[in-house]
Amino acid sequence: MTNPENHAEAAELTRDEIASLHEPVLIDEVLDLLAPAFTGVEIATMIDATLGMGGHTxxxxxxxxxxxxxxxxxxxxxxxxASKRLESFGERFKAVHATYDSVYEVAEENGLAGKIDAVLMDLGVSSLQLDDDERGFAYSRNTYLDMRMDPTQGITAAELLATASAAELTRILRTFGEEKFASRIARNIEKQRETKPIETSLELTEIVRASIPAAARRQGGNPAKRTFQALRVAVNEELDILADAVPAALESLKVGGRLVVESYQSLEDRIVKNVIKDGSEINIPPGLPVIPDHLKPSLENVTRKAIQATEEQIADNPRAASVRLRAATIIRPYEAPTRIRRKR
Known part of the structure; x- marks a missing residue:
């Protein structure tokens, strides 16, 4: 698709055309998990922390x-x-331009801190970004390596590749992409940029392919997948933001409120899983006859094991293949152990 931000014809997109650009993953399961938070509430409020094109909303x-x-x-x-898609709902929808670790501040600005009924997060890169040739997220098409989710802020992936040391690139690829050949790829990136900047997805894909042994290239799909994921995560500070966002979302919710999160890679899912686990366990000294209120769990872990897509759902929507869906309910006011409140 083309970038509607930069093309006049996009102004003519209808609601249905916008809707066709994105199919929400596991939407029935998401609605089932959200339903208890809205039951018996006259006017409930949900924060969709990753709005995208508004399919879940x-x-x-x-x-x-x-x-x-x-x-x-x-x-x-x-x-x-999303605002155009949802305009027919009037005052039932409001859009806010922010990163999703600002969820508590958004609730606070609307007079709803600690009073939100549900928070939904659908993590990772959106269809809008992935399918846009001008954004540089896809390794399957030759595009400029931008990769910024907010194209008005921060450095591009091409700028990161031009400035980061081989050691830093190795850390990024190994940590965020779980790439076994991170050091080889980083050294070859450093060598290549001595003669020519690496600015397109094809240039980067060729470097990755040349850095990985032939036997390893025959497994696991496109060998550049992990490198592209790692750069995207680094450019957008995704894991740092998520580590702040999950506690912030829980702190925004009222008792009985529910957090529902869809993750698409193990690093994301691990953060979500650990925050829910920490908040739902009882950690008390042995032999304590009564559990003090401050030691009681704040959360109920609704999905003990992450919900995954069925083969049929994956066939209908291939992007559901890696999804992990988790949920937690607030049973006592949640206090984040540590959290940086970022100013928007």
Whole structure:
């Protein structure tokens, strides 16, 4: 697809055309997990912390007539398209341009800190970004290596490749992409940029391919997948933001409120899983006859094991293949152990 931000014809996109650009993953399961948070509430509020093109928000507003949604996204193009898609819902939808670790501040600005009924997060790169040839997220098409989810802020992937040391690139590829051949790829990137900047996805893909032994290239799909993931995570500070965002979301919720998160890679899922685990366990000294209130768990772990897509769901929507869906309910006011409140 072309970038609607930069093309006049996008102004003519209809609601249905915008909706066709993205199919929400595991939407029935998400709605089932959210339903208890809205039951018996006259006017409920959900924060969709990763609005994208508004597919999840539209499904929620349609399924639950008592729910209004505040949608957050760092991508101004997503805000514009989702707002057009959801304009028929009037005051039941409000969009906010921010990163999703600002979820508590967004709740606070709306007078709802600690009073939100549900927070939904659909993590990772969106279809809008992945399918846009001008954004540089895809290794299967030759595009400029931008990779910023908010194209108005921060450095591009091409700029990162031009400035980071081989040691730093190795750390990024190994930590964020779990790439076994990180040091080889980093050394070859450093060597290549001595003669020519690495600015396109094809140039980077060729370096990665040449850095990985032939036997390893025959397994696991495109060998550049892990490198592209790692650079995207680094450029957008995704894991740092997520580590702040999950506690912030829980702190935004009222007792009985629910957090629902869809993750698409193990590093994301591990952060979500660990925060929920820490908040739902009882850690008390042996032999203590009564559990003090401050030691009681704040969370109920609704999904003990992450929900995954079925083969049929994956066939219908291939992007569901790696999804891990988790949920937790607030049973006592949640206090984040540590959290940096970022100013928007």
């Amino acid at each position: 539209e499904a929620v507003i349609t399924a639950f007539p008592n729910v209004r949604v505040i949608g957050i996204d760092r991508d101004p193009n997503a805000i514009r398209l």
